[in-house]
Amino acid sequence: MIAQLQGKLIEKxxxxxxxxxxxxxxxxxxxxxxxxxxxxxxxxxxxxxxxVREDAQLLYGFASKEExxxxxxxxxxxxxxxxxxxxxLSSLIPHEIAHAIQTEDVRTIQSIKGIGVKTAQRVIIDxxxxxxxxxxxxxxxxxxxxxxxxxxxxxxxxxxxxxxNAEKALDKISTGEDTVEQLIKGALKIL
Numbered sequence: 001m002i003a004q005l006q007g008k009l010i011e012k013x014x015x016x017x018x019x020x021x022x023x024x025x026x027x028x029x030x031x032x033x034x035x036x037x038x039x040x041x042x043x044x045x046x047x048x049x050x051x052v053r054e055d056a057q058l059l060y061g062f063a064s065k066e067e068x069x070x071x072x073x074x075x076x077x078x079x080x081x082x083x084x085x086x087x088x089l090s091s092l093i094p095h096e097i098a099h100a101i102q103t104e105d106v107r108t109i110q111s112i113k114g115i116g117v118k119t120a121q122r123v124i125i126d127x128x129x130x131x132x133x134x135x136x137x138x139x140x141x142x143x144x145x146x147x148x149x150x151x152x153x154x155x156x157x158x159x160x161x162x163x164x165n166a167e168k169a170l171d172k173i174s175t176g177e178d179t180v181e182q183l184i185k186g187a188l189k190i191l
């Protein structure tokens with residue numbers, strides 16, 4: 001299994017990357033979220049999932065371990081294949097999908113192209129328990145789905161700070177356009 005690739009970015013498209021690792025060019029399928037997360041730097045690192053089918057061997061790449069983990073959860077649901085999972089991850093970030101599953105928000109999941117009511121319900125039923133076990137609960141996703149604020153909150157909780165205190169600190173300093181690093185540094189000064 002190939003868990004990650006680190007090398008030189010040769011080609012970048014909305015649906016795939018070509019990464020040169022030691023003279024071998026790997027074609028890696030990606031989501032739109034990963035596409036927007038990856039800069040145009042030559043040096044690149046992506047987390048991967050290798051899928052072997054009867055007719056193909058495919059490599060899927062992700063900018064974060066969380067996105068790869070969500071991909072694996074999604075493909076474990078009957079009726080969701082790797083391509084559908086990539087469409088889901090292109091439409092919503094992993095924390096938004098987890099939040100929709102935890103709150104049983106069928107409408108949000110159904111809003112993704114190719115996902116009907118029955119499939120959305122199956123995703124919720126199959127993954128609700130697994131989403132509750134994620135390292136940080138996404139019950140109270142920050143207002144406006146500010147992903148930088150949420151990422152900063154996740155980092156602070158993983159450092160051992162109380163979630164409610166961390167949220168209060170982030171609310172005090174957040175201007176809505178801060179980077180994750182700025183939010184964490186500002187919150188650490190308060191905490």
